[in-house]
Amino acid sequence: MIFQKPTPKNVVEEEMTQFDAQTVAERVDEVETIVGPSVNVEGDFASEGNIIVKGTVSGSVHTSRFLSVEPGAKIMANVRAGTAKISGEVKGNLKIRETIELTSTAKVLGDIECRVLSVEPGALLFGKVSMPGIEGAEVRNVKPRTSRRGEETAEAGE
């Protein structure tokens, strides 16, 4: 048992840690926009570089690179980013191109769309998570949703 070949699960974990190390190195190099504590940002907040949020943002957030939401930060907006690390509060849908990391202090109220999701124990999440890669899942997902909506509207009508 000791000399067993690494299971596919282990391999994935190893790959993940390597990828994380790389992204962390990138993040440190290119810090561009910082929203400091006790600062409120309103509107379409977009940046070409990395964004670090320590304050409050409402409206929408968009970056093609890395987004970090620090503990104590609040985002009340739909978010689009390359990769993200959430340690604060997010109210809105998250559309992440690559990896999203929810740390133990994270609070997310909204749907997540991403390729890779990592959740630390203690993180709070309320919303739908969807990832590409499962064939046929999208078709299955869509059908019941529309019927549910139909039911809901029917109920509301009653």
Next chain:
Amino acid sequence: MRQKCMYVYLYDNFLRQKKYDSIIKAVEVRLTDYGIAGKILRLNNFIDPKQIIDDEIKRGAKTVVIVGNDATFGYVLSRAATCNCTFGFLPVGGNNTISEVLGIPTDVQACDVLSKRRKESLDVGWMNNRYFVSQLHVLPAKLKVVYDERFAVTANEKMEVVVCNLQPFYWKKDKKDQAEQVVHPQDGKLEAFLRPLTKQGWWGYKYEDPSVFPFEEMEIVSDSPFTVEADGKVSKEVKVKIKLAHGKIDMIVGRNRKF
């Protein structure tokens, strides 16, 4: 044949002090060695740099060299940014942070850089109706900052804004903090540093960690007038529009420049 007086040197008023005599003499000797010595003009409070530079350009000057420190650099270029000539910089004495960014050593060694004539186009900031090259500073007040007409930034209390173009921004976390944190501005964009103040105790205020936003256009608005200091010139404003004007100044820079 080299035209007469292709180089013009603008000396700051403080260089009249005796302690700078030896440095100035050494610089002049080195410039003569390189064959780039030229007409010397001394600045004072009653001289408009733009006017004298325009006059010298008419007489055939191609390169205007500013001799002094950060204050001289800002004073001359904020007024003469539109002049059609190449600028050089000879940093002398203390208070020289811009020269580091431009990769120009201080005193006599700067002549070597000047003689090599490595030219770069530098960005200039545009504030309301005048240029600024080094730094713009808005003293703490209740402000609203609108970036690129897309998003607005506010703070609960007062806020201080520093916009950096060439001059790096130094700040201390608090009075006890000895290590100064330095941020060097990137070229191609202006960088705004916002530091909100939070009330502490009865009268005291505490600086929060700064926010950093790179931008091309921004507007600072307030209900009451606030103090703006751009390249050493102080004014009171209610609305300030800050923009970036690309490639406005041709400048001789060193190899070790930070952009």
